[in-house]
Amino acid sequence: MVENRPLAAILTHVVLIAGIVFLCFPVWVALVASTHPGEALQRSPIPMWFGDQGFANYSQLLREGVPAAGGVPLSTMMLNSLFMALGITVGKIAISLISAFAIVYFRFPFRMLFFWLIFATLMLPVEVRILPTYDVVASLGMLNSYPGLIIPLIASATATFLFRQFFMTIPDELVEAARIDRAGPLRFFWDILLPLSRTNIAALFIILFIYGWNQYLWPFLITTDQDLYTVVMGIQRMVNVGEGVPIWNYTMGTAILAMIPPVLVVLVMQRLFVKGLVESEK
Template sequence: MVERRTTLGILAHAIMIVGALIVAFPIYLAFVASTHTPQEIMQSPMPLWPGSNFWESYQTALRGSSSSLTSTPVARMIWVSFVITMIITIGKISISLLSAFAVVYFRFPLRQLCFWAIFITLMLPVEVRIGPTYQVVADLGMINSFAGLSVPLIASATATFLFRQFFLTVPDELVEAARVDGAGPMRFFIDILVPLSVTSIAALFVIQFIYGWNQYLWPLIAATSEDMYPIVVGIKQMIGTGESVSEWNVVMATAVLAMLPPALIVVLMQKWFVKGLVDTEK
């Protein structure tokens, strides 16, 4: 039996609390800045307590400001980000499930070579292949569209690898039982493998949702009009350079609003996320 040591427990909790405070302080500072006027934010030192400009800042951000560097409402940016993120997330999970199913359960020449060819693409991030990808998207006429912003990002070698490892743990008896009952490959996939993979799908959904929500470089290139900017690109466009003036209260309010959807997904799916990671490791 492991002996419980009160001192070590208190020390561990103290370290975790300090770490949480360090991580949360910038978020708190962004929220405080969103509740003050631009003049109050520029004071030295900046106020560390919420101000009285909360509703004005968030209303201006949600409906868009004509005096800002971008007049696109944050509500529109959040909608664009949500649509792009859902396409990326669902697309990645669907393609990864099917590709892992093919690699594990179908016997065809060079099967392992195909898997490792998929896995090697982990070494080719978007930044490396962004030129050819942009050329293909432009030739297909998908620039400045939801398809152009999301489809090039839906392939995932990581998710394929994780689903492959999980499928390898499925007992062969299930395959034989399905074959005896007359179930074809897709029936076996839909009725047996997908329900068994629910926790892994949930864990990957959280990871891929955050991945899609935080996309910046590709949308910056593939979006040519402000009404197609996702929230991450929109925040950058609000920050002025040179002699232009930034409405920092609106910028901070937009940043706070941008954090809410992924934070909500993590909170709502925390149980499934943890269970999915544990089951995947098994």
Template structure:
């Protein structure tokens, strides 16, 4: 029997409130800084209340960009990051779910060897294989392109492993019933396995979208054309300016804008994301 202790509820809510304040306070400071003039942030005292430059600062970074960092508009950099993140997330999920389906439901020579070769690539992150990958991308003429930003990053051993583990939990009776009904491999995959995997797909999409959005090292190597800069590269260039003080009010405005797409994805897909993690529908 669970005792009703009102004071415990108050303590729990107080701890949660402290946690929210701890996480939200830096975000609030960044937003407040993005609404002030540049000189207000160089006085040594960080303001905690919004200023009167909200629309002016955001219009500047979205429209003309920061001249000290090359003048690349933030809107263009956010579009590049969006294309890269969506390509990586969709590509990883598509390749992983198809490869996991082949490994689980098809019997071909060296099937498990292929799976373990895929799984072993977890020990080879981008940083380890970055030089040969860059050489291949350069030889294929994919520098300064959306394909060069996303294609080398779309393979995912982790997603393949997760989909394989889920497919192994699907009852064999379901497969037999589909075969009796005359469903071929493609129909079984599209009409049965894919709908059953929607929570897994949603959870992986959120994780992989954020993974693609925050990429820095690979875009830094494969892009020299400013029209293909990503938002993370843009923030770094705004901070590391030469012979001048960083315009922190514009940097903070860019940082706030950079947080919006990942937050929107998490908020819109949080229901399916939680289900995919706790496996309530499996």
């Protein structure tokens, strides 16, 4: 029998509400700051309620940009970030699915050696191998291009490992049934493995999309063309203005708009994301 403890329930809700307020307060400050003129944020105390410059600030950001950030419209930077994040996400998932499929269902020499070599790359993040990667990209003429932003980041040892572990849980009877039905490797992969992997794909899609959206170091290194700036680069340029004072209303507005695509992805795929983390549909 479950005991009814009103005091414990009240305390639990108070702690949860306090946690929500603690997490949402910086977002509220950024949202309010984006609706005021820049001068209002340079005085103390900073305003805690909306101002009357919200429409003008966001229109300036989306249409013309901020001179401190190179004058690139925020709409262009967000499209660049979206294209980069989707390219990295789809590329990582596609390559990881194919790699895991080959390692689990094909018998070829040094199969496990190749798997452990892929797994060992987890110890070599982008920051460690960035110089040789930059040299390769420059040699191939991919600087200041979308392929240069995306291709060097589409390999994922983590996703390959997760898909391999999932494929190993699929019963051998399913593989035998596919062989009896004369299903070839590609049909088995397309009609059986992919539908079974949809929750895992959804979970990885959210994680990898946010990873690609938040990339800063690699785009900053290989991009000098302002038309290829990403939204994270724009925020960095707005904050680092040398001896000048950052234009905080535009910076906060950019941060608010930069949060929208990742939040939408999480909200749309939330149910599949949870299933992909806690369940295995077979």
